[in-house]
Amino acid sequence: MKARSLLFNLWGDYIQHVGGEAWASTLAAWVRPFGVSEAALRQALSRMARQGWLEVRKVGNRTCYALSAAGRRRIAEASRRVYDGRDVDWDGRWRVLVYSVPEALRNRRNDLRRELIWTGFAHLSPGTWISPNPLEDSVRELLRRYGLEPYATLFVAPYAEPWSAPDLVRRCWDLEAIQASYDRFIARWEPRLEASSRLHSDEERFVEQIRLVHDYRKFLFVDPGLPRRLLPDTWRGHDARRLFQAYYARLRPGALRFLERHFEPTQAHDGGGEDRGVREHPGLS
Structure with a gap:
């Protein structure tokens, strides 16, 4: 997992719910279990700032990173799609x-x-x-x-003609390829859910949860979130979502303990992980 993707996952899964910003030292503690060096972390943070996703704040000799307005919009939309899905009614x-x-x-x-x-x-x-x-x-x-x-x-x-709406969908999106991607996700993670008792430490559960979110988050670039009316009757995306939510809920308590253990509040947030926004995170319901 690249450092940049890891940071986006951390902001979407936790940081946005505790004030939206974090010290560089906190981020370093969180990415260390993934083998990300401090140099790689600094490079990724610098790149995200240049791209307009992050804002940088200096406090003495310390550095704090916060989502920009564009970053907040992106993370909010990604979180909604990852944790809630779309399942909208189609207006035709x-x-x-x-x-x-x-x-x-x-x-x-x-x-x-x-x-x-x-x-x-x-x-x-x-x-x-x-x-x-x-x-x-x-x-x-x-x-x-x-x-x-x-x-x-x-x-x-x-839409008028010459294709029906389902035909137009098949013309524009490769639904079979998307179904195959969901099949691979299920084949990869279902056995890990069944064997989750092998994870003994909060750090292991944290790493597993982030990897799960990272893998599921890839569907943001694959699945357009079509309304149910335009999907095949047997849409594997629904099965993949149920699997994701079940495993996420099982991993979340330990992962949250690990995050809280290393989280140092900034001026934007003076409470710990008991913050109301964290406890109401969609993945915790």
């Missing part, structure tokens, strides 16, 4: 984004494409992306972030 309409971005802005265009895939859009044709989910606000924010509003138009409309 499609969100269609059409853009024509000058070649001089191709780097921004490439960034926008990556963000659209992460958000759950599919590439329909050159310069055209679609989603059945109500993501208008997310698209507007992306266009503002990359300064591409003058080059794009967003439509919300029902």
Whole structure:
């Protein structure tokens, strides 16, 4: 697991619920069980700050890291999708984004494409992306972030022809490949849930929980979170989610004890892990 991915997991799973910021020394203690050196940690934090995900605050000779506004939005959306899923009712309409971005802005265009895939859009044709989910606000924010509003138009409309809605879904998303990814996840983690008694220390449970979250979080880049009405009757994503939630709940108490043991409050948070936001974390319910 790369240090950057590990840090995103830590912010989504814990730090956002205890004030949103952490000392560099706290982060170092948390990543140490994964074999991440302090040099690699500093490099990852510096990169995340340059990319606009983190803000850096100096207090004497100590350094504190907090999510930026963009980071908070990203973590909140990722957490909602990881711990709650979507399972939205479909309103029968499609969100269609059409853009024509000058070649001089191709780097921004490439960034926008990556963000659209992460958000759950599919590439329909050159310069055209679609989603059945109500993501208008997310698209507007992306266009503002990359300064591409003058080059794009967003439509919300029902679909007419020539394909049925399920046919259009199959044309835009490789559902068989997504199902296979869920099958691999289940095959990997179901035996580990059954053998979870082998984990004897809080540190082991913490490491296992973060690895579980990291593996499940990959579906944010694979599964667009289609409404149930557009999914096959036997959708393995539902089985994978139940497995994830069951194992997460089993690992969480020990993992939380490990996190609390090494957490040193910052000015943004003067309480420990008993913070109400942590205890109401979706994974704890």
